[in-house]
Amino acid sequence: MSKILLGCIADDFTGATDLASNLVREGMRVVQTIGVPQGPLDGDADAVVVALKSRTIPASEAVQQSLEAARWLKAQGAQQYYFKYCSTFDSTPAGNIGPVTDALMAELNAGFTIACPAFPENGRVVFKGHLFVGDVLLQESGMRNHPLTPMTDSNLVRVLQAQTSRNVGLIDHTVVEQGSAAIKARIDALAAKGITIAVVDATTNEDLRKLGPALEQLSLVTAGSGVAIGLPKNFGLEPRNLASSLPPAEGRRAIVSGSCSVATNAQVADFKQRGGAAYPIDPFQLLENPSSVEKALRWAADADHSLPVLIYATADPDAVKAVQQKIGVAEAGELVEHALSSIARGLVQQGVGELIVAGGETSGACVKALDIMQMRIGPQIAPGVPWCYAQSPHAARGGLHITLKSGNFGATDFFTSAFTALEVAA
Numbered sequence: 001m002s003k004i005l006l007g008c009i010a011d012d013f014t015g016a017t018d019l020a021s022n023l024v025r026e027g028m029r030v031v032q033t034i035g036v037p038q039g040p041l042d043g044d045a046d047a048v049v050v051a052l053k054s055r056t057i058p059a060s061e062a063v064q065q066s067l068e069a070a071r072w073l074k075a076q077g078a079q080q081y082y083f084k085y086c087s088t089f090d091s092t093p094a095g096n097i098g099p100v101t102d103a104l105m106a107e108l109n110a111g112f113t114i115a116c117p118a119f120p121e122n123g124r125v126v127f128k129g130h131l132f133v134g135d136v137l138l139q140e141s142g143m144r145n146h147p148l149t150p151m152t153d154s155n156l157v158r159v160l161q162a163q164t165s166r167n168v169g170l171i172d173h174t175v176v177e178q179g180s181a182a183i184k185a186r187i188d189a190l191a192a193k194g195i196t197i198a199v200v201d202a203t204t205n206e207d208l209r210k211l212g213p214a215l216e217q218l219s220l221v222t223a224g225s226g227v228a229i230g231l232p233k234n235f236g237l238e239p240r241n242l243a244s245s246l247p248p249a250e251g252r253r254a255i256v257s258g259s260c261s262v263a264t265n266a267q268v269a270d271f272k273q274r275g276g277a278a279y280p281i282d283p284f285q286l287l288e289n290p291s292s293v294e295k296a297l298r299w300a301a302d303a304d305h306s307l308p309v310l311i312y313a314t315a316d317p318d319a320v321k322a323v324q325q326k327i328g329v330a331e332a333g334e335l336v337e338h339a340l341s342s343i344a345r346g347l348v349q350q351g352v353g354e355l356i357v358a359g360g361e362t363s364g365a366c367v368k369a370l371d372i373m374q375m376r377i378g379p380q381i382a383p384g385v386p387w388c389y390a391q392s393p394h395a396a397r398g399g400l401h402i403t404l405k406s407g408n409f410g411a412t413d414f415f416t417s418a419f420t421a422l423e424v425a426a
């Protein structure tokens with residue numbers, strides 16, 4: 001096995017896939033691991049993304065897990081490291097972006113690093129240090145009401161400064177637009193003033209590509225997934241099909257949907273409208289009838305094996321609220337996740353070889369139920385959503401193609417077009 005080039009640590013699961021997908025598009029062969037692996041990497045890759053679930057856990061635990069990931073990546077030969085967080089900079093004054101950045105800088109002997117959540121393709125841009133979400137400032141976006149990480153200040157220099165004892169500065173757009181030499185000079189000037197972390201402005205992919213070469217000498221980069229598009233070139237890599245090639249897909253096709261987002265509701269409706277075979281899961285039925293999961297699996301076994309099947313708990317906000325009021329929010333979530341992940345495992349045991357999972361938490365539960373430890377990242381279906389190939393002890397052929405779609409991603413016809421995208425890639 002050859003050494004890896006870029007070692008990445010992501011603070012949540014679907015965010016890890018998003019980063020991996022951007023690296024694949026730019027020519028890297030990427031493997032995503034679920035947590036820190038126990039042994040060495042299985043197979044060759046240019047980059048590895050270790051997916052943690054460390055965004056909202058206590059800061060000391062996030063630091064511990066991130067350091068463990070960095071040490072494992074170091075053992076795989078990583079030449080540069082990337083700490084990936086959300087493009088809305090999800091954090092609180094207690095962390096976890098600042099404390100994890102501090103700990104990784106110390107571990108990796110990084111004298112200087114950047115912080116840049118910009119992802120212009122998804123409407124996240126940084127201008128004069130202020131983060132915009134679509135057309136509004138972060139503090140005016142829905143993120144201000146986030147239950148765990150409410151973002152009430154758009155000034156990222158201020159937000160990050162509250163989380164670290166290091167001095168935080170800014171590399172603004174007037175420098176970025178001049179290109180990588182100017183950015184490098186600005187890094188040197190800030191470092192000479194004792195500033196060791198700089199928020200960087202970026203409003204377009206072109207800005208991110210100018211930033212890339214300026215980051216070559218940094219041992220650690222901290223960012224959303226956008227900055228990744230400028231890094232593979234530093235290692236002499238160019239976009240190439242080989243990077244996203246996966247083994248040929250085989251087996252039945254299925255969709256398991258536990259997301260109740262606006263986008264997923266539309267995707268379920270679209271699949272049904274096209275005449276797709278669909279089976280609803282009712283949370284009240286799950287409570288009352290312990291054999292609901294077996295019933296759903298029997299339905300799938302009896303369905304036409306040449307066509308995809310959809311099993312969904314996806315419901316509109318009123319229906320979800322009714323369930324939550326009766327059972328409790330966390331309890332309802334767990335009940336449905338447990339049922340859907342058992343169904344995903346049962347479907348794979350039945351011979352499903354191409355599986356779409358909709359929902360971030362639902363994806364985490366399904367990957368766990370399938371005992372998937374790592375995934376090779378393949379072609380992109382929609383921004384942030386690639387097909388992946390994973391080994392699972394539950395798969396008849398040992399492995400399966402799987403895509404994990406977080407709530408609001410994907411076009412309305414995603415449940416149809418995703419399978420077509422895999423055929424085209426073959």
Ligand code: ADP
Pocket residue numbers: 258259260261264283313314315319320323324332333334335336337358359360361362363405406407408
């Ligand atoms: P998203 O990516 O859209 O946020 P998630 O899977 O992360 O999707 O979250 C959706 C949550 O809603 C999960 O915990 C899931 O189990 C739960 N859920 C799904 N369907 C229902 C339903 N009909 N009633 C109540 N909760 C549901």
